[in-house]
Amino acid sequence: MKNCDEIKGYMLDQVLGEVLPRDIEVELRDHLSLCPSCRRQFEEYEVAWRSLDGLKDIRFPESISLNVLRQVAAKPRVIRFLGWSSPRWRFLALAAAASLLLTAGIYILLQSGSIVDQADQPTSISSASTFVPGEVSMPDLKITMDSYLNETGNILYGIREGSYSSWGSILSEIISRDIQGRSNFLLESVDLPPHSRPVIGVLHDAFQQILRSGRGHEKDEVRLPPGINPEALLAEIEKARCEVMIVQ
Amino acid sequence: MAPTDEQLIELCKEEDVSALDELLKRYRNPLMGFIYSVIRDYHQAQDIFQETFIRVYREARRFRTGAVFKTWLYTIAINRCRDAIRKKKRRPIISLDTEWAGSDGEPGQRIMDKVASADPGPREEAGCRELEEIFQRELLGLSDEHRQVVILSRLNRFKYYEIAEILDIPSGTVRSRLHYALEELRKRMRT
Numbered sequence: 001m002k003n004c005d006e007i008k009g010y011m012l013d014q015v016l017g018e019v020l021p022r023d024i025e026v027e028l029r030d031h032l033s034l035c036p037s038c039r040r041q042f043e044e045y046e047v048a049w050r051s052l053d054g055l056k057d058i059r060f061p062e063s064i065s066l067n068v069l070r071q072v073a074a075k076p077r078v079i080r081f082l083g084w085s086s087p088r089w090r091f092l093a094l095a096a097a098a099s100l101l102l103t104a105g106i107y108i109l110l111q112s113g114s115i116v117d118q119a120d121q122p123t124s125i126s127s128a129s130t131f132v133p134g135e136v137s138m139p140d141l142k143i144t145m146d147s148y149l150n151e152t153g154n155i156l157y158g159i160r161e162g163s164y165s166s167w168g169s170i171l172s173e174i175i176s177r178d179i180q181g182r183s184n185f186l187l188e189s190v191d192l193p194p195h196s197r198p199v200i201g202v203l204h205d206a207f208q209q210i211l212r213s214g215r216g217h218e219k220d221e222v223r224l225p226p227g228i229n230p231e232a233l234l235a236e237i238e239k240a241r242c243e244v245m246i247v248q
Numbered sequence: 249m250a251p252t253d254e255q256l257i258e259l260c261k262e263e264d265v266s267a268l269d270e271l272l273k274r275y276r277n278p279l280m281g282f283i284y285s286v287i288r289d290y291h292q293a294q295d296i297f298q299e300t301f302i303r304v305y306r307e308a309r310r311f312r313t314g315a316v317f318k319t320w321l322y323t324i325a326i327n328r329c330r331d332a333i334r335k336k337k338r339r340p341i342i343s344l345d346t347e348w349a350g351s352d353g354e355p356g357q358r359i360m361d362k363v364a365s366a367d368p369g370p371r372e373e374a375g376c377r378e379l380e381e382i383f384q385r386e387l388l389g390l391s392d393e394h395r396q397v398v399i400l401s402r403l404n405r406f407k408y409y410e411i412a413e414i415l416d417i418p419s420g421t422v423r424s425r426l427h428y429a430l431e432e433l434r435k436r437m438r439t
Binding site for chain 2: 009012013015016017018019041044045047048049051052054055056057058059060062064065067068069071072073
């Protein structure tokens with residue numbers, strides 16, 4: 001027969017909903033029937049555990065689920081991108097995503113720096129894909145700054161707020177959007193504020209970090225394909241960076 | 249008879265969005281509650297929840313037949329949470345904002361203004377407050393690690409071994425954390 005101290009652990013296990021071995025369960029029941037002190041304690045544990053019932057009343061808005069459904073309905077699976085057998089396709093998509101991420105950062109810069117310097121800054125963005133024409137079918141979109149922001153608002157907000165868990169997840173998101181052909185663009189005809197340079201550097205470093213690790217930061221999600229030469233990809237990113245710098 | 253989670257995820261492999269919808273209905277409240285208990289930031293919890301389910305759907309084929317969906321789902325979510333916490337500690341994005349600061353005195357503010365979807369409305373803010381109040385009221389005094397196991401056990405009805413798998417800690421540790429938490433709750437009720 002177990003003493004009160006020994007029985008306490010089983011008492012807690014049972015309150016917590018664990019299934020006890022049959023013999024222990026019988027022993028616990030017998031003990032509680034004979035020991036008023038333990039019985040009282042057991043009841044207190046039950047009351048304490050039930051006091052958390054309020055947690056079950058927590059309700060979150062349905063919009064959270066709807067956002068998920070909207071996104072999966074709008075986008076093809078990432079796995080289709082990852083599953084392409086040709087490394088060249090993946091190389092191209094990664095390179096395009098790199099330039100898109102650079103552009104997203106630059107756009108934030110433009111927004112934050114344009115109040116004083118560029119009150120008359122043009123608000124249209126012309127599409128200019130880094131994909132090789134004919135190899136990847138992408139719609140050539142003409143979108144306004146506002147519509148782009150509406151489209152990518154969550155990404156920009158997420159980057160700003162540090163909501164994304166990694167550069168890989170930002171990259172993954174942008175790749176997904178790019179596969180849709182929605183954010184296939186580069187900025188044109190806008191002057192970059194001088195303080196854009198450090199940020200371009202930061203973004204560039206982030207990609208280097210991804211490349212150095214030999215795969216995307218997110219395991220199995222944004223992976224550098226085995227057949228891809230990291231130097232070549234870096235060069236592509238550099239090229240995208242140069243395109244941006246030329247605009248400046 | 250309602251389909252099991254595992255049957256639903258099998259349907260997700262065939263890109264059945266209605267199966268995903270059903271999983272979202274089942275897990276919106278408990279999973280969000282768990283993510284929030286780890287992150288304690290309503291908006292970030294929403295992002296992680298959404299990222300988790302998008303990943304579940306897109307990578308449904310990775311789900312092993314015979315495995316338990318619920319454990320898989322929560323493992324993805326906790327990994328996202330850990331990434332987010334690490335990211336916050338390692339490289340706070342806010343410092344980039346400082347560099348981006350314009351001369352308007354309010355760095356980055358214009359982006360916030362422009363992104364309507366990111367701006368929490370009064371209803372959402374009330375929801376955040378209410379949520380925090382519930383957490384404060386129910387779990388007051390418990391540390392992060394104790395709060396997490398309590399949420400997984402009470403709100404999500406996980407067993408010790410399942411919590412151990414999700415949090416990647418020994419079952420014995422789960423048991424002792426839950427025992428400690430329950431003892432603390434009992435003491436609180438006696439005072």
